[in-house]
Amino acid sequence: MKFIYPILADRKFLLLLFIINLVGSIYGYIWYKPQLVVTPVQFLPFVPDSPTASLFFTIVLLAFLLKKNWPIFEALAIVTLFKYGIWAVVMNILTLIVTGDLPWEGYMLIISHAAMAIEGILYSPFYRIKLKHLIFVAIWTLHDVVIDYVFMQYPKYGGLEMYVREIGYFTFWLSIASLAIAYYCSVRKNSIKLTIK
Numbered sequence: 001m002k003f004i005y006p007i008l009a010d011r012k013f014l015l016l017l018f019i020i021n022l023v024g025s026i027y028g029y030i031w032y033k034p035q036l037v038v039t040p041v042q043f044l045p046f047v048p049d050s051p052t053a054s055l056f057f058t059i060v061l062l063a064f065l066l067k068k069n070w071p072i073f074e075a076l077a078i079v080t081l082f083k084y085g086i087w088a089v090v091m092n093i094l095t096l097i098v099t100g101d102l103p104w105e106g107y108m109l110i111i112s113h114a115a116m117a118i119e120g121i122l123y124s125p126f127y128r129i130k131l132k133h134l135i136f137v138a139i140w141t142l143h144d145v146v147i148d149y150v151f152m153q154y155p156k157y158g159g160l161e162m163y164v165r166e167i168g169y170f171t172f173w174l175s176i177a178s179l180a181i182a183y184y185c186s187v188r189k190n191s192i193k194l195t196i197k
Contacts, residue, residue, distance in 0.1 A: 014064050015065065032048040035047060036048065043147055049148075053084045053085070053116065054116060056073050071133045072137075075134050078181070079138075079178045079182045080137075081116045081119065081120030081121075089109075091160065092157075125191070125192040134187055142175060145172050154168070
């Protein structure tokens with residue numbers, strides 16, 4: 001596994017990932033536009049989940065390119081990339097199972113969101129997250145679950161409305177798992193620490 005870290009730390013590769021994630025974030029906000037235009041203003045920061053996660057990671061990559069660490073964004077990135085990456089993969093597969101059909105965009109979302117979940121974890125040795133950052137992100141992440149499934153601002157997938165309670169329960173535990181992964185990869189005492197030069 002160690003052979004991959006020099007590639008991840010290469011400045012040309014970082015710049016490529018920065019561009020890909022920036023474009024993906026912009027596309028994601030456009031994808032959410034129909035939902036955003038009918039969303040009450042107080043909920044707007046919590047509705048576009050995946051593009052905001054990739055935006056957090058884009059900011060992390062910018063910091064790396066500047067030879068800096070911005071731990072709060074690193075914590076937000078690893079947790080939200082894994083959570084919403086896995087969430088979107090599961091929801092698209094569930095859509096296929098329930099409706100018997102998935103448009104090509106659904107398969108594209110499965111691939112891109114799986115990549116989101118993976119990239120956040122792959123870069124974890126380069127993060128400088130402390131427990132205080134993870135506590136803040138835990139509050140953000142669990143608050144987002146409340147906004148989504150108490151105030152019903154969750155991302156809309158046609159055909160899955162009848163399973164919203166089960167999806168909300170799954171999302172809560174996925175949030176806990178995402179926080180645990182962030183702790184294991186970046187906060188615990190013996191986690192790997194590398195530097196981007």
